[in-house]
Amino acid sequence: MMLFLLRSWFFSATDTGVGKTTVTAACARILRTKGINVGIMKPYASGVARQSGYKSEDVAILADAAGVSDDEDLVNPYFFPIAASPYTAAAKLGISIDTDSVLAKFERLQASYDILLVEGIGGVLTPITKDYFVADLIKNLGLDVILVCSSRIGTINHTLLSCTTCAKYGIRVRGLVINEVEKGYDLSELQSDLLNLSGIDTVCIIPHMKNPSMFETSQIIKDSKLISILS
Numbered sequence: 001m002m003l004f005l006l007r008s009w010f011f012s013a014t015d016t017g018v019g020k021t022t023v024t025a026a027c028a029r030i031l032r033t034k035g036i037n038v039g040i041m042k043p044y045a046s047g048v049a050r051q052s053g054y055k056s057e058d059v060a061i062l063a064d065a066a067g068v069s070d071d072e073d074l075v076n077p078y079f080f081p082i083a084a085s086p087y088t089a090a091a092k093l094g095i096s097i098d099t100d101s102v103l104a105k106f107e108r109l110q111a112s113y114d115i116l117l118v119e120g121i122g123g124v125l126t127p128i129t130k131d132y133f134v135a136d137l138i139k140n141l142g143l144d145v146i147l148v149c150s151s152r153i154g155t156i157n158h159t160l161l162s163c164t165t166c167a168k169y170g171i172r173v174r175g176l177v178i179n180e181v182e183k184g185y186d187l188s189e190l191q192s193d194l195l196n197l198s199g200i201d202t203v204c205i206i207p208h209m210k211n212p213s214m215f216e217t218s219q220i221i222k223d224s225k226l227i228s229i230l231s
């Protein structure tokens with residue numbers, strides 16, 4: 001039935017702070033309200049640790065949206081209390097990263113859900129180790145990508161760089177989400193320019209929100225092409 005068509009997805013972005021968590025969490029919430037058994041994962045996270053529960057704020061938001069409470073070791077195998085790439089943070093902290101263990105944890109989690117929504121860290125060339133980038137992780141997980149793009153001036157360069165990198169790795173970018181984190185390009189002009197330049201469709205446009213909330217984001221996303229692709 002419908003379940004045969006469901007699959008897991010990787011949410012990446014043109015940069016850090018562009019809206020990966022905002023979009024992924026809203027998608028998880030919407031899929032859950034549709035009765036889909038959705039799980040979440042953020043394999044690598046960094047920043048200030050929360051005092052209780054999941055150390056990563058992103059993981060806490062994603063888990064709350066999906067209504068799940070899996071072990072931190074599964075949903076977020078690596079957390080670095082330094083706002084930096086895993087490569088940089090691990091080097092500073094003297095930690096070695098076992099990238100294969102993350103793949104095994106993904107498989108374990110995926111077995112419990114119809115769909116896993118996986119949030120990346122930074123963008124597709126954020127380094128995890130010296131010779132292993134987020135793009136390697138995506139390739140190893142075998143997932144297609146939803147790429148969240150800002151609308152600020154400069155986003156065309158960042159979006160095309162991200163798409164070119166994914167193409168080089170053989171990763172499919174299934175759709176772009178234009179998120180107006182801050183004012184920049186006209187959103188519909190940007191959509192048509194990105195389609196002409198990259199050949200990739202924008203599957204959702206999120207205008208700037210004065211007070212971003214799960215409710216408002218979900219209202220915008222729920223009837224979009226993004227949700228029909230995911231579900």
Ligand SMILES: Nc1ncnc2c1ncn2[C@@H]1O[C@H](COP(=O)(O)OP(=O)(O)OP(=O)(O)O)[C@@H](O)[C@H]1O
Pocket residue numbers: 013015016017018019020021022023058121122179180181182206207208209210212
């Ligand atoms: N459309 C929007 N309008 C206004 N603010 C937004 C919008 N989308 C996201 N934000 C805000 O921008 C900030 C960054 O968003 P978010 O945390 O989702 O980005 P991210 O890509 O997950 O960041 P990170 O790289 O740290 O994981 C958050 O404070 C969020 O509430």
Ligand SMILES: [Mg+2]
Pocket residue numbers: 020021022058119
């Ligand atoms: Mg995030």
